[in-house]
Amino acid sequence: xxxxxxxxxxxxxxxxxxxxxxxxxxxxxxxxxxxxxxxxxxxxxxxxxxxxxxxxxxxxxxxxxxxxxxxxxxxxxxxxxxxxxxxxxxxxxxxxxxxxxxxxxxxxxxxxxxxxxxxxxxxxxxxxxxxxxxxxxxxxxxxxxxxxxxxxxxxxxxxxxxxxxxxxxxxxxxxxxxxxxx
Amino acid sequence: xxxxxxxxxxxxxxxxxxxxxxxxxxxxxxxxxxxxxxxxxxxxxxxxxxxxxxxxxxxxxxxxxxxxxxxxxxxxxxxxxxxxxxxxxxxxxxxxxxxxxxxxxxxxxxxxxxxxxxxxxxxxxxxxxxxxxxxxxxxxxxxxxxxxxxxxxxxxxxxxxxxxxxxxxxxxxxxxxxxxxxxxxxxxxxxxxxxxxxxxxxxxxxxxxxxxxxxxxxxxxxxxxxxxxxxxxxxxxxxxxxxxxxxxxxxxxxxxxxxxxxxxxxxxxxxxxxxxxxxxxxxxxxxxxxxxxxxxxxxxxxxxxxxxxxxxxxxxxxxxxxxxxxxxxxxxxxxxxxxxxxxxxxxx
Numbered sequence: 001x002x003x004x005x006x007x008x009x010x011x012x013x014x015x016x017x018x019x020x021x022x023x024x025x026x027x028x029x030x031x032x033x034x035x036x037x038x039x040x041x042x043x044x045x046x047x048x049x050x051x052x053x054x055x056x057x058x059x060x061x062x063x064x065x066x067x068x069x070x071x072x073x074x075x076x077x078x079x080x081x082x083x084x085x086x087x088x089x090x091x092x093x094x095x096x097x098x099x100x101x102x103x104x105x106x107x108x109x110x111x112x113x114x115x116x117x118x119x120x121x122x123x124x125x126x127x128x129x130x131x132x133x134x135x136x137x138x139x140x141x142x143x144x145x146x147x148x149x150x151x152x153x154x155x156x157x158x159x160x161x162x163x164x165x166x167x168x169x170x171x172x173x174x175x176x177x178x179x180x181x182x
Numbered sequence: 183x184x185x186x187x188x189x190x191x192x193x194x195x196x197x198x199x200x201x202x203x204x205x206x207x208x209x210x211x212x213x214x215x216x217x218x219x220x221x222x223x224x225x226x227x228x229x230x231x232x233x234x235x236x237x238x239x240x241x242x243x244x245x246x247x248x249x250x251x252x253x254x255x256x257x258x259x260x261x262x263x264x265x266x267x268x269x270x271x272x273x274x275x276x277x278x279x280x281x282x283x284x285x286x287x288x289x290x291x292x293x294x295x296x297x298x299x300x301x302x303x304x305x306x307x308x309x310x311x312x313x314x315x316x317x318x319x320x321x322x323x324x325x326x327x328x329x330x331x332x333x334x335x336x337x338x339x340x341x342x343x344x345x346x347x348x349x350x351x352x353x354x355x356x357x358x359x360x361x362x363x364x365x366x367x368x369x370x371x372x373x374x375x376x377x378x379x380x381x382x383x384x385x386x387x388x389x390x391x392x393x394x395x396x397x398x399x400x401x402x403x404x405x406x407x408x409x410x411x412x413x414x415x416x417x418x419x420x421x422x423x424x425x426x427x428x429x430x431x432x433x434x435x436x437x438x439x440x441x442x443x444x445x446x447x448x449x450x451x452x453x454x455x456x457x458x459x460x461x462x463x464x465x466x467x468x469x470x471x472x473x474x475x476x477x478x479x480x481x482x483x484x485x486x487x488x489x490x491x492x493x494x495x496x497x498x499x500x501x502x503x504x505x506x507x508x509x510x511x512x513x514x515x516x517x518x519x520x521x522x523x524x525x526x527x528x529x530x
Contacts, residue, residue: 037225
């Protein structure tokens with residue numbers, strides 16, 4: 001029958017030589033190989049003391065952004081909720097009152113903003129859809145929890161710290177994002 | 183009056199020695215499990231347990247605690263007496279072998295010369311062989327009492343393997359005895375102190391003994407009885423909690439004792455190479471240094487066992503029996519005859 005590829009190799013069926021029949025030289029060679037592995041550097045990453053570096057576009061848990069003056073950018077327009085393929089985002093809008101100009105950027109803001117981490121598939125479509133640069137995906141993981149309730153992240157879980165009142169936490173949170181945000 | 187006639191020195195000396203040796207065997211077996219995991223990991227490009235204590239040193243304690251806390255399962259259709267007897271026998275025979283081994287030369291305590299050997303019986307090495315043969319019963323009884331075809335099959339293989347490899351071991355031992363002339367363990371060590379280590383005179387004998395020791399301890403490549411992925415864990419499949427712990431421990435103690443016996447028979451026991459210890463005099467620490475050297479040799483052997491385990495695949499059962507009967511037995515016979523001829527010629 002014709003061969004299907006030109007890569008076939010004839011199997012060697014020679015009888016074993018004396019040295020091969022003794023098994024001991026082959027075993028010694030194998031033991032040498034194993035011993036060389038004993039002294040090699042191990043690629044294990046000792047979590048949690050060491051962590052892997054993620055790529056800049058890694059998609060982790062979401063974060064709600066603020067501007068330089070510390071005002072929330074999100075205007076509860078609902079584009080992220082519509083874009084989400086898993087229907088994980090829900091929000092309730094509210095109107096900005098007189099004394100709240102330092103809190104919210106525009107007249108409409110999200111009074112309640114919830115992302116259900118059990119539904120979220122970390123696709124990043126909400127970040128792509130947002131017209132206000134308000135939501136970004138960071139390099140953190142969603143922590144384990146005993147109850148389903150603990151996985152529904154509200155505004156206080158998702159908001160980035162205020163750069164005006166809490167500059168250090170803001171810098172740390174920005175570092176967890178891995179790329180430059182507005 | 184009767185109490186004053188008893189030689190209390192010997193009594194307490196032996197009692198303390200026995201307690202020390204048993205705790206030593208236990209501790210070495212415990213840390214052998216830790217060493218096995220670490221050595222296996224390092225040979226496989228990973229790090230072993232490193233969470234329980236610094237570098238995972240307390241891991242054996244965690245393992246022991248886990249085994250204690252597990253549920254004791256005894257199969258309903260089995261003989262309860264035999265089920266519990268199996269691991270007991272394995273552990274007892276493992277412990278019994280350590281009695282005749284000379285752990286060091288001797289320590290001088292308050293004028294008394296305390297030999298670091300519990301019983302210097304005149305059938306020394308033969309006693310060890312007898313007790314190791316009894317170890318087969320532990321496996322067979324345990325597997326029979328498990329009421330499980332796989333365990334029985336594994337134990338039958340194990341028993342036939344152990345019996346086959348004992349023959350070659352005994353024959354290579356006879357060749358050593360030609361050189362020494364006495365079965366006493368202390369005499370074997372003394373002969374090596376005077377005339378050089380037996381490994382120089384018996385390299386083939388050592389090789390045969392080493393391979394047979396691997397088979398006696400049920401270590402890879404001869405670990406068919408407890409083949410983890412072939413026979414569903416083999417003879418200790420139905421065991422849980424401390425009975426399983428006893429089986430595993432007995433295997434590690436056997437490994438340790440095999441290492442010590444090999445060191446004693448072929449590598450001079452407590453002798454430090456190229457050093458004349460007689461010139462050091464009779465301080466109390468001379469015996470202890472010999473003991474430390476013996477421990478070092480045993481540790482090297484244990485490492486060698488583990489290294490081989492994680493390098494070589496398992497033997498198939500017929501290949502195993504072929505090796506024992508058709509290769510090692512004739513080799514050991516030839517070794518014995520050649521040694522006998524050479525000894526006769528040289529004594530003439």
